[in-house]
Amino acid sequence: MENTIEIDLKKIDGIIDHYSGSKEALLMIMQDISDIYNYVPPEVIPVLVKKLGVKESLVYSVATFYKTISLKPRGKYIVSVCTGTACHVRGAEKITDALRGELGIEEGETTPDRLFTLEAVRCIGCCASGPVINVNKDTHGGLDRSIALKLIDEYRQKAS
Amino acid sequence: MTKLKDIEAFEKLQAALQDKGQLKDRKLISLCAGSGCGAYGTAKVHESLKEELAKHNLQDKIEIKLTGCHGFCEKGPIMVIHPEGIFYPQVKPEKVPEIVEKTLQNGELVKSFIYKDPATKKELTHEHDIPFYKLQQRIIFGNNGLIDPTSIEDYISVGGYSALSKALFKLKPKDIIDEIKKSGLRGRGGGGFPTGIKWATCAKHEGTRYVICNADEGDPGAYMDRSILEGNPHSVIEGMIVGAIAIGSNEGYVYVRHEYPLAVTNLTIALESARELGLLGKNILGSGFDFDIHISRGGGAFVCGESTALMASLEGRPGRPRAKYIHTVASGFKDSPSNLNNVETWANVPVIINKGADWYAAIGTEHSKGTKIFSLVGKVVNTGLVEVPMGTTLREIIFDIGGGIPKKKKFKAVQTGGPSGGCIPEQFLDLSVDFDELAKVGSIMGSGGMIVMDQDTCMVDVARYFVDFLKDESCGQCNPCREGLKQMLDILTRICKGDGKEGDIETLEELGAMIQKFSLCGLGTSAPNPVLTSILYFRDEYEAHIRDKKCPAGVCKPLFHYEIDPETCTGCGVCLRKCPQTAVSGEKKKAHIIDQANCIKCGICYEGCKFDAIKIC
Numbered sequence: 025m026e027n028t029i030e031i032d033l034k035k036i037d038g039i040i041d042h043y044s045g046s047k048e049a050l051l052m053i054m055q056d057i058s059d060i061y062n063y064v065p066p067e068v069i070p071v072l073v074k075k076l077g078v079k080e081s082l083v084y085s086v087a088t089f090y091k092t093i094s095l096k097p098r099g100k101y102i103v104s105v106c107t108g109t110a111c112h113v114r115g116a117e118k119i120t121d122a123l124r125g126e127l128g129i130e131e132g133e134t135t136p137d138r139l140f141t142l143e144a145v146r147c148i149g150c151c152a153s154g155p156v157i158n159v160n161k162d163t164h165g166g167l168d169r170s171i172a173l174k175l176i177d178e179y180r181q182k183a184s
Numbered sequence: 185m186t187k188l189k190d191i192e193a194f195e196k197l198q199a200a201l202q203d204k205g206q207l208k209d210r211k212l213i214s215l216c217a218g219s220g221c222g223a224y225g226t227a228k229v230h231e232s233l234k235e236e237l238a239k240h241n242l243q244d245k246i247e248i249k250l251t252g253c254h255g256f257c258e259k260g261p262i263m264v265i266h267p268e269g270i271f272y273p274q275v276k277p278e279k280v281p282e283i284v285e286k287t288l289q290n291g292e293l294v295k296s297f298i299y300k301d302p303a304t305k306k307e308l309t310h311e312h313d314i315p316f317y318k319l320q321q322r323i324i325f326g327n328n329g330l331i332d333p334t335s336i337e338d339y340i341s342v343g344g345y346s347a348l349s350k351a352l353f354k355l356k357p358k359d360i361i362d363e364i365k366k367s368g369l370r371g372r373g374g375g376g377f378p379t380g381i382k383w384a385t386c387a388k389h390e391g392t393r394y395v396i397c398n399a400d401e402g403d404p405g406a407y408m409d410r411s412i413l414e415g416n417p418h419s420v421i422e423g424m425i426v427g428a429i430a431i432g433s434n435e436g437y438v439y440v441r442h443e444y445p446l447a448v449t450n451l452t453i454a455l456e457s458a459r460e461l462g463l464l465g466k467n468i469l470g471s472g473f474d475f476d477i478h479i480s481r482g483g484g485a486f487v488c489g490e491s492t493a494l495m496a497s498l499e500g501r502p503g504r505p506r507a508k509y510i511h512t513v514a515s516g517f518k519d520s521p522s523n524l525n526n527v528e529t530w531a532n533v534p535v536i537i538n539k540g541a542d543w544y545a546a547i548g549t550e551h552s553k554g555t556k557i558f559s560l561v562g563k564v565v566n567t568g569l570v571e572v573p574m575g576t577t578l579r580e581i582i583f584d585i586g587g588g589i590p591k592k593k594k595f596k597a598v599q600t601g602g603p604s605g606g607c608i609p610e611q612f613l614d615l616s617v618d619f620d621e622l623a624k625v626g627s628i629m630g631s632g633g634m635i636v637m638d639q640d641t642c643m644v645d646v647a648r649y650f651v652d653f654l655k656d657e658s659c660g661q662c663n664p665c666r667e668g669l670k671q672m673l674d675i676l677t678r679i680c681k682g683d684g685k686e687g688d689i690e691t692l693e694e695l696g697a698m699i700q701k702f703s704l705c706g707l708g709t710s711a712p713n714p715v716l717t718s719i720l721y722f723r724d725e726y727e728a729h730i731r732d733k734k735c736p737a738g739v740c741k742p743l744f745h746y747e748i749d750p751e752t753c754t755g756c757g758v759c760l761r762k763c764p765q766t767a768v769s770g771e772k773k774k775a776h777i778i779d780q781a782n783c784i785k786c787g788i789c790y791e792g793c794k795f796d797a798i799k800i801c
Contacts, residue, residue, distance in 0.1 A: 048500040051483045055442060082501070089502035090483025092442050108404030109599065109635045110561035112649055118786055146486060146653065148443055149407035151559055152257030152567035153223045161445060165223035169764065169786065 031067050040075050047076040050086050054093050063094040099134045099141035101179050104158040108147030111154035119155050122169045126176055139183055187462035190470040191349050201341035207330045211246050214264040214329055218253030218414050219446050221260035229261050232277040236284040252415015254329040256316050257568040264311055271311040273299050316566045319585045321555055324531050325571045328415035333450045336457040339418040345463055347534035351426045352471045360430035366541035368553030373398055373526030374630045376619040386431050386513040389521035393433040395424055396524040399440035402486040403602025406633035408557040409527035411569055413447035417454035423530030428475045431523050436477040439494050442484055486657035490705050491524045504659045505705035548574035552618035556632055563638040565590050579613040582636055593638040601630025603650045604710030606717030626717045642739035643722040644729050648676035650714040665708030668699040680740040684730030689719060738800035741785045745801055750775035752797035759789035
């Protein structure tokens with residue numbers, strides 16, 4: 025995928041200032057950048073190196089250590105299937121299978137139209153409502169195969 | 185809100201709020217807005233409620249309180265109407281008009297909405313009569329169903345910040361530490377280390393001391409800390425300030441999972457209002473004591489629940505643990521003395537200071553005092569958060585409070601302690617739950633996750649699941665964990681695919697013992713526990729997979745198939761209609777048959793058959 029993205033340096037500066045330019049907040053800064061672009065564009069890294077006074081290797085180290093940060097573009101809707109133990113015991117794998125089939129992608133991948141990214145997440149904390157999926161910040165519980173597939177359809181309609 | 189300049193101003197505010205009467209005695213509707221009920225649709229119920237109240241002109245007479253998690257998550261969205269305490273479970277927007285008209289306007293119950301106890305079939309109107317709640321002792325969680333977590337006034341009206349004022353003006357730091365020691369409080373995050381001793385040790389070390397709250401609740405299936413932070417964040421803040429006074433710290437951090445956005449929001453609001461009132465920040469209540477708290481968010485790494493990894497993450501580095509030759513109370517965050525405690529541990533502190541160590545120590549067992557909140561989830565009728573005194577038995581929790589196993593299935597095991605814990609079989613159901621008793625059977629209390637499993641759970645698959653999780657979450661620094669878990673996973677995956685070999689079980693045991701002994705941190709040393717306990721108690725299941733190439737529970741797809749028993753099948757056609765692959769065929773009222781070539785073993789027919797006619801072969 026060709027990645028030509030325009031970085032709004034003002035927004036990036038605003039985020040860094042919000043954390044008083046503290047290098048301790050590196051992870052949170054990258055998460056806030058991710059909220060804007062859906063991922064951390066590698067173009068941002070030299071900016072962080074300069075403004076926070078950290079080494080490039082540290083930035084990559086943190087970006088690749090923590091699962092919530094992606095250096096690759098992700099879809100408009102990030103579908104995270106909870107694979108916590110309670111959801112697992114209630115059949116989360118069947119939901120993942122159904123979504124894999126419907127979207128035609130594996131976990132960690134994005135659909136060619138950049139609409140959906142499928143991810144597995146470890147325990148959202150809504151164990152009584154399991155199986156659960158998050159689509160961006162919305163949590164959907166009490167799922168089965170057909171409800172999950174219906175949900176994907178609804179998001180598809182929303183996007184068109 | 186005006187800043188409270190001294191203790192007199194605080195006591196005046198407290199009295200004024202308590203004069204309004206107890207929350208539970210007021211005319212209000214408590215609607216659970218915790219994440220669990222949120223996932224079931226509370227927002228739409230709230231909208232509908234506001235509309236209907238306005239329609240009947242009741243909006244100024246009855247208050248709606250969006251509270252934190254009530255705990256009975258299986259029955260969400262939950263609505264409780266006060267002062268009567270009328271409990272309406274599973275409230276959908278369509279039910280709201282009738283509730284407003286009949287119950288709120290005319291004082292009548294809507295019979296069809298009332299909770300029916302599945303065991304006795306009795307209709308139970310009031311929250312306090314429902315066995316799920318009745319058998320608990322909610323000294324920490326009790327206020328969750330009453331207070332608006334974004335309202336500091338609500339917290340103060342139920343006695344909040346009394347412990348803080350006592351700690352600032354009536355007790356010396358040493359007295360506070362002694363009280364916590366006397367109470368017998370032990371860490372609720374999994375380690376179970378005596379809290380008072382931790383505080384005392386940290387206080388002895390020179391330097392800038394930090395007080396940290398571990399809210400990186402990573403154990404899958406556990407969400408107690410989430411619910412405390414979402415529903416009663418002030419209880420944690422108050423606990424931390426008291427701890428800071430005792431230890432001598434001016435700066436605190438709450439390290440909270442990124443996956444808990446509502447907890448972060450409510451905690452942020454709570455910190456702001458505490459600062460506004462002068463209960464946090466500089467010169468708290470005019471005492472001369474300064475203390476403030478920062479929020480730091482995690483990044484989806486389970487290992488950051490480990491204390492040294494957490495502190496590395498707080499410093500803006502990857503969360504890799506270090507060997508604990510030097511404990512974090514001596515040198516932790518920024519190489520300074522740091523006192524780290526779990527969310528629930530901090531929430532226990534105000535209760536102990538208010539009610540006294542003797543009162544607290546009278547609850548629980550000899551070496552495990554107080555209560556513990558468990559997340560009772562999985563194959564259980566009443567899934568939710570349960571707070572019971574230490575020493576309550578597994579049977580009481582799972583059957584009396586939890587309502588037993590749904591769909592008349594058989595109990596198989598309960599997994600406690602998350603990925604660091606073990607699977608406990610039926611013969612130990614009368615075990616008292618406390619730190620020591622669970623360890624005797626090879627498990628641990630952990631943070632409080634209690635995952636119930638039934639006859640349809642494959643214990644080999646569960647072991648594989650946990651090792652897969654831990655292998656992914658391993659930081660990768662040390663060989664035993666990084667290489668050992670990979671090898672264990674390879675073996676378990678082979679077994680679940682039908683390629684198990686004689687000697688695999690023994691290799692797993694050998695690897696497990698090595699990883700337990702030689703790993704750098706707690707993630708590694710406890711990682712083999714689920715595998716080793718499942719081998720100990722369910723060896724026959726492993727042998728079935730390896731020798732007979734069969735999965736008796738019907739989970740490992742290459743090792744079983746479904747067959748319809750022609751003697752039992754009534755030909756009702758439900759499975760035929762539900763099958764997503766049209767793999768079932770048959771005439772009405774005649775025994776149906778599954779086409780094995782097309783069957784994807786999704787289990788929909790097995791779950792849907794009312795006659796138990798579908799067998800795992």
